[in-house]
Amino acid sequence: MFIETETTPNPASLKFLPGRTVMPSGTREFASPEAAAASPLAQALFDTGEVVNVFYGWNFITVTAAPGADWGALKPQVVAILLDHFVSEAPLFQGGSADGIAVPAEDEPVVEEDEADAETVAAINELLETRVRPAVAGDGGDIAYRGFKDGVVYLTLQGACSGCPSSTATLKQGIESLLKHYVPEVVEVRAA
Structure with a gap:
């Protein structure tokens, strides 16, 4: 398995492409280690101590590094975590299947619409x-x-x-x- 990386307009974030579907529908963002507890993969990324945000898209994972983090050292760690996860075919979410459909995105409206x-x-x-x-x-x-x-x-x-x-x-x-x-x-x- 080969994981490609792409830069993003945000210098603190890198986009990782595992060459397979990550989320078959929807997206999911983890903005804290507490939120990441729902996903073993996100939790492992936060456990590096250098990650402040993890985002799952259809065929990519975006990881945002903490201020002052060195992507030169962090990138190989992230790739290793992603490889371990996808090669083992571990589920993306706790108590759910690898497709993550059982875990809804947090899309609550902020205003009451007419x-x-x-x-x-x-x-x-x-x-x-x-x-x-x-x-x-x-x-x-x-x-x-x-x-x-x-x-x-x-x-x-x-x-x-x-x-x-x-x-x-x-x-x-x-x-x-x-x-x-x-x-x-x-x-x-x-x-x-």
């Missing part, structure tokens, strides 16, 4: 799914829809995109411009 906005919300989600998420996944992350209220779309950047120096530009100049262009009801995009 039912009258259902068509607008559907248009926003369609654009996020077809245009935004593929681009963000290419950078080792994901974007989660958190709600729409009074013209404001609430989104959460995940993986390499959370904490990325260019995340504000991604939200405001990229995603906000796209959504405003195609969905006139959108007046602003905010991080949630």
Whole structure:
């Protein structure tokens, strides 16, 4: 087995591609060692003491190093942990199967939406799914829809995109411009 790595726009994050499906559907982010307890693989990565975020995408895992960590020393450790996990065919989640379907993503809305906005919300989600998420996944992350209220779309950047120096530009100049262009009801995009 060979694990490829790719850089991301976030200098603290690397994208690891094991050459197989990681999450057959959805994504999952672990932003703390406590959250990582749900996944033996994420827990092993946090146990290095140098990892502050682990993100599972469809065919990749993005790992974010702690401030001051040396990727030269950390990268071989991460690759070894990933190789051990995938070669042993261990389950991705505690008490679940290797596909992780039994463990839902944390996609709770942050605002109470108005039912009258259902068509607008559907248009926003369609654009996020077809245009935004593929681009963000290419950078080792994901974007989660958190709600729409009074013209404001609430989104959460995940993986390499959370904490990325260019995340504000991604939200405001990229995603906000796209959504405003195609969905006139959108007046602003905010991080949630």
